[in-house]
Amino acid sequence: MLCVEPVVVYSPDYDLSLWGIERLHPFDGRKFSRAWRETHRVIGDTLARRTIRPPRPAERHELLAIHTEEYLNKLRSPRYLAQVIELPVLAALPMRLLESRVLKPMRLAVMGTMMAAREALRHGVAVNIAGGYHHASREKGEGFCVYADINIAIETLRRSGELIAGQDKVLIIDLDAHQGNGHERISAGDPDIFIFDIYNRDIFPQDREARARIDRAVPLSSGADDETYIGQLRRHLPAVIRAASGAKIALYIAGTDIYERDLLGGLCVSPEGIRARDRIVLEALIAAEIPVAMLTGGGYSRESYRHIANSLCYIFEKWV
Numbered sequence: 615m616l617c618v619e620p621v622v623v624y625s626p627d628y629d630l631s632l633w634g635i636e637r638l639h640p641f642d643g644r645k646f647s648r649a650w651r652e653t654h655r656v657i658g659d660t661l662a663r664r665t666i667r668p669p670r671p672a673e674r675h676e677l678l679a680i681h682t683e684e685y686l687n688k689l690r691s692p693r694y695l696a697q698v699i700e701l702p703v704l705a706a707l708p709m710r711l712l713e714s715r716v717l718k719p720m721r722l723a724v725m726g727t728m729m730a731a732r733e734a735l736r737h738g739v740a741v742n743i744a745g746g747y748h749h750a751s752r753e754k755g756e757g758f759c760v761y762a763d764i765n766i767a768i769e770t771l772r773r774s775g776e777l778i779a780g781q782d783k784v785l786i787i788d789l790d791a792h793q794g795n796g797h798e799r800i801s802a803g804d805p806d807i808f809i810f811d812i813y814n815r816d817i818f819p820q821d822r823e824a825r826a827r828i829d830r831a832v833p834l835s836s837g838a839d840d841e842t843y844i845g846q847l848r849r850h851l852p853a854v855i856r857a858a859s860g861a862k863i864a865l866y867i868a869g870t871d872i873y874e875r876d877l878l879g880g881l882c883v884s885p886e887g888i889r890a891r892d893r894i895v896l897e898a899l900i901a902a903e904i905p906v907a908m909l910t911g912g913g914y915s916r917e918s919y920r921h922i923a924n925s926l927c928y929i930f931e932k933w934v
């Protein structure tokens with residue numbers, strides 16, 4: 615039996631703040647601290663006792679486990695970074711500021727994903743209240759994703775010997791509204807990684823080449839509601855769990871941009887639907903004895919933090 619003692623990875627320094635400029639993007643830069651505080655309001659100090667804080671941002675040598683030198687150097691350009699973050703106004707800011715207010719918090723979240731993956735192996739379930747940058751590939755950032763935290767975490771576990779390449783299966787369950795083209799591109803030629811992706815086919819990134827790498831793809835159309843979404847999840851998940859049977863770890867990108875009022879996701883899933891999705895996925899993985907690191911992924915509405923908190927509360931009610 616898999617022993618489940620949930621761990622939360624979080625830092626108040628995950629928040630992105632650029633004196634209000636960030637509000638030009640539908641992303642809530644403070645959703646990380648809001649999600650933790652909302653969960654704390656409901657759960658109380660048990661959350662604090664089970665929360666660990668990344669001690670430092672991921673370092674260059676850790677990022678190089680996946681990214682190229684050329685790409686990391688390119689990130690020193692405000693113009694390039696503004697394009698990746700999809701916020702053109704950032705191009706006018708000094709790099710020093712972008713480094714401390716944007717890149718550093720993101721590298722802290724990468725560290726958080728690395729820690730969540732390691733904690734999942736020990737404690738069954740770990741949640742990083744950030745990360746899930748699933749559009750970032752080895753030599754390119756896009757769609758608000760700069761660093762490929764998912765694959766960096768997998769590679770880090772391989773380098774430390776906690777996962778054995780060529781032997782230990784890894785399952786990526788990507789239920790963010792967008793197709794996870796970054797980790798799909800990075801995982802090309804890596805037979806240990808099994809990818810399950812349910813996404814809205816009508817929105818960004820429409821990456822056909824990356825789609826070919828998905829082991830089980832469930833493309834949905836804009837407007838898919840609870841019935842369709844949960845119905846498809848229930849239909850495909852058992853086969854995914856069977857195919858990935860014996861997987862050493864699952865990384866679950868629980869993007870809340872499937873929410874009906876999300877400004878970018880285009881789907882029509884209710885708050886109850888989001889909670890049901892997370893419950894179904896986590897319970898299926900735990901029943902199959904697959905440890906899981908959950909990442910919060912995308913979420914572009916003022917209520918995103920509430921959906922994250924809902925699922926965290928569920929985890930604590932169920933397993934603590």
Ligand SMILES: [Zn+2]
Binds near residue numbers: 790792913
């Ligand atoms: Zn997304």
